[in-house]
Amino acid sequence: MVDKAFMLLTFIGVPLSVIGSLMHWPSILLFVIYCLTIVALASFMGRATESLAVVAGPRIGGLLNATFGNAVELIISIFSLKAGLVGVVLASLTGSVLGNLLLVAGLSFFVGGVKFKRQRFNVYDARHNSGLLMFAVIVAFVIPEVFSMTMNEGETIALSVGISLILIVLYLAALFFKLVTHRGVYQPKEDRGENHHEEEPEWGKGKAIAILALATVAVAYVSENLVHTFEAVAESFGWTELFIGVIIVAIVGNAAEHASAILMALKNKMDIAVEIAIGSTLQVSMFVAPVLVLISLLFPVNMPLIFTLPELISMASAVLLMVVISNDGESNWFEGATLLAAYFIMGIGFYLL
Template sequence: MKRKRGCIMANKFFFLILLIGLPLSIIGSLLHWPTVLMFVVYCITIVALAGYMGRATESLAIVSGPQIGGLLNATFGNAVELIISIFALKAGLVGVVLASLTGSVLGNLLLVAGLSFFVGGIKFKRQSFNVYDARHNSGLLMFSVIVAFVIPEVFSMTMNETKTFALSIGISIILILLYLAALMFRLVTHRGVYQHKNKETVEHEEPEWGKWKAVIILALATAAVAYVSEALVHTFEEVAETFGWTELFIGVIIVAIVGNAAEHASAIIFAFKDKMDIAVEIAIGSTLQIAMFVAPVLVIISLLFPVSMPLVFTLPELIAMASAVLLTTVIANDGETNWFEGATLLAAYFIMGIGFYLL
């Protein structure tokens, strides 16, 4: 009953934002309102739309079962950022796209996990989650970020652009195939091994929306996000000049937070309810989607645009992502957490944020 009341309140909140934000996005774009104002309006509107996409996906996952639910999460879990990144690639902002991928990894592993551990740890002195899932995900994180992202940078030092991009395409295909294999492993061949036998799975969940209502809402929200995202991308250059921000900072901090806002809020709420399995899955699972699915897909999609995007990050981005993976792995591998571990992750995020701002 409490969850239903919370969903109603959240829906009213998101609906109120959309009722104001979406018309303002259209009117402001047509009337050429100040760019900085429109940047704020677009960001708020996308956050509200992401909230509806998240709820629609969750409802469909409950209705359709775990296998299709996993596919839906893989497809729509990072749909907002994927859409923003596609329009950024179209505009030739390759640096912003790579930085936003970096920001998603840092945001999910340090900011989202950190806030979840910290907020949950304030209410509960000790929280636990599935240690086998944690170790499984840690291995994939080590591979996808440290191996698959570092290798192109190392080899690109002795390659020309053509060979570097060919290497990026090959790595991208391998990452996508391994990610699909990981879904198969978790949801089909080893589903029983990774099934959580606790209070979170014995509860009977009722979908917030029916199947077709969820599909319609998801389609409309995705179309609206595509429209607003294209307009948002065109504000980046002027906003960067106005505030003295670099494209790297916009990608790492702004785009990453806006694109994943709905997931961030959900993880923190689940942690506060002591549902740490779900909170950790959102934080780490979303990171794996970014590293093993979204980033490779963007590399392949960039073939359609004048400026292609190799899977080559800057040295600060690589070091930041590798550090985040190693720190999260050390903290999460025991299957337990507390508020101090959350504070440690948050401290790392803010240190890196300051570095990217001053870079």
């Protein structure tokens, strides 16, 4: 039923997006149409990556979900950089970290915990990811802020570029570690491989890849138009660039992985759900953000890897909370509720800021 609704929304939303942009409909109406269309397209991306995950296993499946989930946000961010909206991009990166660690993981833990009182996931992956989360968010994002206090604009950009290159190299090394040199080394013997091998993928590999490609192209078109509505929507509702980036863009941009992670939790596939939430956070902080810094060098306005104090404190708090909750390799609905409560508290703060 839900899949049919998203299909209908896609077939209606894409043509309306094209017609509305050509006929210059009111910005608020277009903003709503674009957001709903992107969410609908993201559902197709989620279903396609889920089909590929059935064949590839939890680690590759989680990585695929995180990658294509972040592809939407990366596309929106590139067009935002082109428009000179650096504040929106930095805020959307903050929103992705908060959304993945608190909203996505929180909903997954809560929904899965209601159905299954106690759910388990790979504790070795959780501990490995905890160290990377601490490095990626607290070290790599806080250090530039501290050093930039005594630097001029050119030196700050140079520092950001240097840190970005290091982050990208370490992220690729982390993938090589998990998927090649230490694949299966830290994997418990029990309960591994019995779920995803029994299940048949919804779509074949060729069809899934084709749908991913088409959906990504459509998202790119809609995202470019969505960016042009931000200023008018902000004026109409009294929203700041920070709130639009942290809450609106982050939720819309990460809709695919939100849906995928919750669906995996309902099927008691917590390895994939946790890999989506934490893996996506690592990908945003160690790959997407550095890539955007490098891409911004092609535009008139460069983006430094410098966040505001509320953004830094919020991201660091989310990381510490997630590390404490996930380090035992188990989850329940109350832990999910705790993560969600933290997300809503921060959401209220960014709205009133």
